[in-house]
Amino acid sequence: MTNALTSPPPTPGAVRAPGVPDGHHHFRWMMGIWLVLMAAGEPIIYFVVGPHVPPGTMTSEARGAQFDFYVLLMIALPVILGVWIYLGYAIWTWRASRGGPEPVVGPYSWGHLGAQVGWILSTTAMVLGLFVFGTYELAAAAGAGGGQGPNPLFTPAAHKILPVQVIAQQWLFTYRYPTFGGFETDQLVIPANTEIAFHVTSLDVIHDFWAYQLGVKADANPDYDNIAYTHTTDQLGNFTVRCDELCGIWHGAMYNTGEVMSGPDFTKWAASNEKVLAAATKLLPPFAWTYTPDANGADGGYYPDSRDPYSNVEVYGAQTVKL
Amino acid sequence: MGKRIAVVATLFCIAVGLVIFTAMDYLRSNPPTLNFAAGHKPGQTVDLTLQTVGSIGFGTHPTWVSYLTQAPDGKWEHTTLWDVPAHTMIHVTIFQYDSGSPLRNQFLGHVLGTVGGTMTLNGKTISLVNSNNGNGVAHTFTIPTLGIDVPLWGNSSTANLCGVAPCATKYPHNVITFSFMSPGVGQYPWQCFLPCGLGFLYGNGGPMQSIGYMDGFLKVV
Numbered sequence: 199m200t201n202a203l204t205s206p207p208p209t210p211g212a213v214r215a216p217g218v219p220d221g222h223h224h225f226r227w228m229m230g231i232w233l234v235l236m237a238a239g240e241p242i243i244y245f246v247v248g249p250h251v252p253p254g255t256m257t258s259e260a261r262g263a264q265f266d267f268y269v270l271l272m273i274a275l276p277v278i279l280g281v282w283i284y285l286g287y288a289i290w291t292w293r294a295s296r297g298g299p300e301p302v303v304g305p306y307s308w309g310h311l312g313a314q315v316g317w318i319l320s321t322t323a324m325v326l327g328l329f330v331f332g333t334y335e336l337a338a339a340a341g342a343g344g345g346q347g348p349n350p351l352f353t354p355a356a357h358k359i360l361p362v363q364v365i366a367q368q369w370l371f372t373y374r375y376p377t378f379g380g381f382e383t384d385q386l387v388i389p390a391n392t393e394i395a396f397h398v399t400s401l402d403v404i405h406d407f408w409a410y411q412l413g414v415k416a417d418a419n420p421d422y423d424n425i426a427y428t429h430t431t432d433q434l435g436n437f438t439v440r441c442d443e444l445c446g447i448w449h450g451a452m453y454n455t456g457e458v459m460s461g462p463d464f465t466k467w468a469a470s471n472e473k474v475l476a477a478a479t480k481l482l483p484p485f486a487w488t489y490t491p492d493a494n495g496a497d498g499g500y501y502p503d504s505r506d507p508y509s510n511v512e513v514y515g516a517q518t519v520k521l
Numbered sequence: 522m523g524k525r526i527a528v529v530a531t532l533f534c535i536a537v538g539l540v541i542f543t544a545m546d547y548l549r550s551n552p553p554t555l556n557f558a559a560g561h562k563p564g565q566t567v568d569l570t571l572q573t574v575g576s577i578g579f580g581t582h583p584t585w586v587s588y589l590t591q592a593p594d595g596k597w598e599h600t601t602l603w604d605v606p607a608h609t610m611i612h613v614t615i616f617q618y619d620s621g622s623p624l625r626n627q628f629l630g631h632v633l634g635t636v637g638g639t640m641t642l643n644g645k646t647i648s649l650v651n652s653n654n655g656n657g658v659a660h661t662f663t664i665p666t667l668g669i670d671v672p673l674w675g676n677s678s679t680a681n682l683c684g685v686a687p688c689a690t691k692y693p694h695n696v697i698t699f700s701f702m703s704p705g706v707g708q709y710p711w712q713c714f715l716p717c718g719l720g721f722l723y724g725n726g727g728p729m730q731s732i733g734y735m736d737g738f739l740k741v742v
Contacts, residue, residue, distance in 0.1 A: 365626065368725050369712065370665050372628050382628045384668065401625055402716070402725055447730040451666055451710045481627050481651050 224291065231283050236276060243271050253413045256437060256458060258429040259343035260413030266335055273324060345398060345407075345416025345424040348487070354427050356393035362386070363487070364398040366405035366418035369448035371439055378468045380485035381475040386439060386456035389464035390430050398424040399488050406443035409456060417443065423487035434458050552600035552733035555592050558742050559604075566610040567703075569603065572694075573660050573673060573713075575619040577734075578685030585728040586619060586660070586717045586735060589686050597687035601711075601737025609703045610636075613662070613671075617695040618688045621657030621675015622715070625724075629661050629714045632699070634669030640699035642674050650674060661714040664739060670714070671699050709739040 248268040253260040292298035336342050340354040363374040365382070374382045386409075388394050398407045398416040405418040407426075416426040434457075441452035459467060472479075483489060557567045570591040577587040577599065589597050605611055624630055630650040632640045639648045650672040652658040659675035676682060676693045683692035713735040716724030728734035 367626055367714075368729070370663075370714070372626065382626075384628070384633075384665075403722075446725070447732075447736060448665075448710050448712060454665075478628075478631060478649055481630060481649075481653065483627070 224287070228283055228287050231287070232276075232279055235279050235283070239275050239279065240272055243268060243275060247271070252410075254411050254433075255431060256411045256433050256435070257343070257413055257431060259339055259427075260411060261431065262335060262339045262342055263413045266332070269331065270328070273328065277321070277324075340427040343413040343415060343426055343428050345426045348423040348425065350425050350427070352427075354393050354429065356429070359393045359395045359427075360389065361395045361397060362388065363485075364396050364407045364416075364418065365401060365489075366398070366407060366441065366445075366452075367401040368403060368446050369441070369452040371405075371407065371441070371452070371454060374482075374485060375468055375472075376485045378472040379476070379479055380482065381472050381479045382482055383471060383475070384454065386454070387464060387467055388430060388456065388458055389461045390432050390434055390458050391461065392464075393427065393429045396426045396428070397487055398426065401489060403445050404443050405441045405445050405452070408440045408442040409437055410440065411437035412456075415442065421488050421490060430458050434460060552602060553598060554602040554604055554740065555590055555598060555600060556604045557593060558606040559593075561606040561609065566612055566700075567605055568612050568614070569605070570614045570616075571662075572597070572616040572686070572688060573619050574684075574686040574688055575659075575682055576684050576686075582728070582731075582734075584719075585731075586719075587686065587728060587733070588660075588713075588735065588737070599686070599733060601733055601735075602740065603737070604740045604742050605703050607703055607706050607741050610700055611703050612700045613698065615662065615671075615673060615697045616688070616690065617659055617673045617676070617697060618683045618692055619659040619675060619717075620678035620680075620682060621652070621655075621659040624652040624658050624661070624672065624714070625716055626714070627652055629663065629670055630658065630672050632671055634664070634667055635671060635699040635701050640671050640697055643696055658715055660717060660735070662711065663714050664709050664711040666709050667701075667704060667739075669701055669711075671697065673697055703739070703741050706741050709741065710736065711739055712736045 248264070248271075251264050251267045251271070253263055255261045255264065336344075337352050339352075341350060341352040346352065361376050363376065364386075365372045365374065370384065371386070372382050372384050373386050374380055396407065396409075396414060396416060398418045399422060400418040400420045402420060404420075406415065407418050408415045409428075412428050412430075414426050414428045416424045418424065437456045437458065439454050439456050441449055443449075445452065557569060561567065572589045572591075574587055574589065576584050577589075580599070587599065588601050590600050590603065592598050630652050632638055632648045632650075639646050641647070642650075650658060652672065656675040656677050658672045660673045661670060662673065663670045674695050674697070676695065680693040683689070683694075688694070713729065716729060717735065718724045718727040718729040721727045721729070730736065732738070
């Protein structure tokens with residue numbers, strides 16, 4: 199921060215540029231412009247931009263992420279405007295064609311202790327405040343839709359949670375519903391107004407389950423049950439699921455569309471699938487939170503936890519299925 | 522001096538251009554695309570005949586598993602790229618010459634997205650395959666973005682299997698047929714979902730990630 203805010207005491211030989219008044223005058227001008235733009239910009243962000251900020255309001259986690267984004271926008275705006283206004287004002291007022299001061303020597307290059315301390319304190323307070331805010335938002339929203347591993351630190355208060363297993367493989371997502379007989383499908387359907395626990399795992403390499411409009415994003419690792427919570431709101435409709443971890447040739451095509459249905463419609467859908475797919479479900483391995491791909495490499499087969507009948511090489515800790 | 526700089530600059534530009542051209546040519550190198558859309562009239566169906574082999578037997582990767590496609594002139598081509606007309610019934614016949622194993626994900630034992638949700642295996646209509654029994658599944662024909670999946674039943678690994686493509690029907694094989702309606706114009710990646718890249722991590726490398734072998738594009742024009 200240099201002399202633009204306040205004029206330093208004149209020194210012998212120092213020359214004030216023609217038409218350049220004292221620094222307090224400039225500071226008042228810049229503050230005035232900043233206040234006017236802030237008064238216009240903050241309500242625009244809150245009322246106009248805010249509701250359209252992604253990822254939307256399909257779940258409480260998405261709504262929380264949206265809120266966090268526009269809190270960040272509202273806090274960033276004063277800083278951005280301050281920097282831009284100062285830069286623009288300086289370029290306009292002290293440009294050489296107006297006889298502006300020499301930028302690198304003389305009293306105009308002196309620092310200003312008050313401005314420097316103010317800047318450091320205000321930005322430090324802002325960053326620390328955002329740290330506290332972000333931590334609270336992570337805890338209050340049971341992980342804010344992020345994968346928390348097999349032993350989540352932040353868990354939802356709801357007693358009734360619908361578990362949905364997300365199985366990634368090169369290059370497809372499928373889903374198992376353990377509370378409906380463990381049927382597996384390539385359609386992700388979840389009910390509105392419900393706490394969902396996504397149990398994300400992989401049968402091969404690392405993928406990433408990103409249900410964009412749900413505000414849910416969790417890595418899919420082989421032999422790892424990565425849990426992400428979300429609470430659907432009453433908003434029905436489709437959402438997009440994408441793999442967000444570069445995973446091979448068809449990574450870009452590894453996506454599908456999910457749907458949030460009303461509670462009764464979901465129950466009907468799940469019960470129907472459980473019945474229709476019963477024969478197919480019998481051929482699947484018993485439901486487990488993780489599966490061990492056949493260690494022989496080529497050839498298929500995936501097995502619950504360490505029960506790979508073909509493998510005497512890889513042993514993984516078995517987990518108990520808790521519904 | 523100026524002339525010398527101009528000559529050096531020109532030669533430099535030519536060299537850079539050649540490097541870029543060579544790199545792009547390599548990156549864009551693909552097997553040929555077979556055109557099943559040429560001369561197609563509305564209401565006509567398209568016949569697509571394929572074969573799967575345990576080892577291609579020629580080229581840079583003779584040991585890799587592969588699909589082959591029969592061109593409209595009847596000749597077998599080592600390619601997995603096809604132009605087909607939009608909104609047209611595609612009748613697919615696959616001659617499957619490879620041995621089988623369990624699917625990594627038995628979910629893909631479903632026949633999905635075909636007409637009637639079925640396929641025929643050696644003349645028998647089937648909608649679900651148990652890959653953990655018998656010869657298992659050799660490969661799948663799957664277009665995930667269209668929700669199409671067809672598991673291809675394997676041959677016994679102790680049989681005298683064909684090792685050099687294109688394979689003749691004197692070798693042990695299964696014949697799988699199914700039909701599906703082509704979607705609107707676009708490019709739809711398809712792949713095999715049985716990790717059949719022997720020698721690669723979890724069987725998913727090599728031919729499993731190579732267009733012309735176990736991956737390709739359905740190009741709807």
